[in-house]
Amino acid sequence: MTKQKDPNKKHYFDTVSKEEQVGAFYTMNEAGVEVTVWCKGEEENKAESFEILTYDKENGLFKLESKGGFLQKITGSPHANKDVLVKIPFNKVHYFTSTHLYYDKITKEYSFKLDDTVYISRQRSNYRLMANQYNSIQFKIEDSVFEALDISAGGTSIVVPEEQQSQYPKGRIFEDCTLRFNKKNFTIKNARIAGAWERKDNDGELLPEIKLGIAFEDLPPDVEEALFKHINTEARLEEVRKKMAQKASK
Numbered sequence: 690m691t692k693q694k695d696p697n698k699k700h701y702f703d704t705v706s707k708e709e710q711v712g713a714f715y716t717m718n719e720a721g722v723e724v725t726v727w728c729k730g731e732e733e734n735k736a737e738s739f740e741i742l743t744y745d746k747e748n749g750l751f752k753l754e755s756k757g758g759f760l761q762k763i764t765g766s767p768h769a770n771k772d773v774l775v776k777i778p779f780n781k782v783h784y785f786t787s788t789h790l791y792y793d794k795i796t797k798e799y800s801f802k803l804d805d806t807v808y809i810s811r812q813r814s815n816y817r818l819m820a821n822q823y824n825s826i827q828f829k830i831e832d833s834v835f836e837a838l839d840i841s842a843g844g845t846s847i848v849v850p851e852e853q854q855s856q857y858p859k860g861r862i863f864e865d866c867t868l869r870f871n872k873k874n875f876t877i878k879n880a881r882i883a884g885a886w887e888r889k890d891n892d893g894e895l896l897p898e899i900k901l902g903i904a905f906e907d908l909p910p911d912v913e914e915a916l917f918k919h920i921n922t923e924a925r926l927e928e929v930r931k932k933m934a935q936k937a938s939k
Contacts, residue, residue, distance in 0.1 A: 829869070847903065
C-alpha cells in the first residue's frame with residue numbers, strides 16, 4: 690500500500706533559525722522589500738509600510754525608509770520609538786516578529802533589531818486543520834452558532850440546514866462574526882460566503898444540509914498574527930499526536 694503524503698505538510702508554520710534569517714534577509718536587502726509595521730491592537734488602516742534600506746547580518750539590524758507621504762516624513766512615524774509587530778512578505782512567504790522601532794531624529798532613519806522569535810508562514814491561508822476530538826471549532830454569524838468542519842488563517846467551512854441556504858448566498862458578506870477555536874475567540878471583521886456545496890452520506894445519498902465555504906477578509910494585522918500563531922501551535926500538537934500513534938502501532 691502506497692503511503693499517502695500529507696498535502697498540508699509544506700504549509701506548517703515554523704520558527705526561523707538565526708542561520709536561516711541571515712540567508713533570507715540578506716536577499717531581501719538586495720531586493721528592496723517592504724515591511725509592514727503596526728502596534729498590537731491597531732486597526733489595519735493604521736499599519737505603515739517601510740522599505741528595507743540595509744540589513745546588517747552581524748547584529749540583525751534593519752534600517753528602513755518610511756513609505757509615507759511628505760508630511761509624515763517631516764513629522765515622523767506614529768510608531769516611532771514604540772514596541773511593534775512586523776510582517777515581511779517575500780517569495781510567497783511571510784515573516785513575523787515583534788521588536789522596537791527606533792527613530793533617529795538627526796539622521797531621520799528608522800531601524801529595528803531581530804531580538805525576538807521570527808516566525809515564517811508558507812501559504813498559511815491554504816493550510817486547513819480539521820475539526821476533531823482535539824480541535825473544537827465554532828463560527829458565529831449574527832445570532833447563529835455553527836459547528837465548523839475546519840479552520841485556516843484564510844477561512845473556515847460550516848454546515849447549515851438546506852432550508853437556510855437562501856440566508857447565506859454566495860458573495861454575501863457578514864460583519865463582526867466570531868470564530869471560536871480551541872477556547873480562543875477571534876473577531877472576524879468580514880466573513881464572505883465563498884461557495885456552497887451539497888453534502889452526501891457514505892452511501893452517496895444527498896443529505897438535507899449544505900456545506901458553506903467562508904473566507905476571512907480585512908483581518909486586522911494583530912488578529913491575523915494571533916490566528917496564525919494559534920493554528921501553528923495546534924498543528925504542532927497534531928503532528929506530535931500522529932507520531933505517537935505511529936510509534937504505538939509498531
